[in-house]
Amino acid sequence: MPRRKELSEDLQSRIVDLHEAGKGYKSISKSLDVHVSTVRQTVYKWRKFSTFATLPRRGRPVKMTxxxxxxxxxxxxxxxxxxxxxxxxxxxxxxxxxxxxxxxxxxxxNGVHGRTSRRKPLLSKKNIAAHRLSTNGESSA
Missing domain, CATH: 1.10.10 (Arc Repressor Mutant, subunit A)
Known part of the structure; x- marks a missing residue:
């Protein structure tokens, strides 16, 4: 399943408030219609960093939007x-x-490759004649 956008700070604070009130991950998940792993991750983030703000991620941010x-x-x-x-x-x-x-x-x-088409020799008169014979149902051999 694809990842969704981040939760709002309001929703994250409600998750943490319910958890501190003694509710379990499953009951919080059902009441707020959020996945259990999302609830667990939100509580973990609050315990470890004491913030709901988006923390810096690893790697260089993309320049091409x-x-x-x-x-x-x-x-x-x-x-x-x-x-x-x-x-x-x-x-x-x-x-x-x-x-x-x-x-x-x-x-x-995105599937666009910089390739050039192969150079093909022009058909000689002999090859054109052989092609015509083979397309008319006759065999040239």
Missing amino acids: ARAQRRMLNEVKKNPRVSAKDLQKSLAHANIFVDTSTIRKTLNK
């Missing part, structure tokens, strides 16, 4: 031959400053 990704993908759909440099410039107009490698990684994650 979901809106920026959609904007970039729409540009690529309009013009599939657009370069990463051009996308970087268009994103800079929207005050999103990212490196070209970030743009390429984001496009790759």
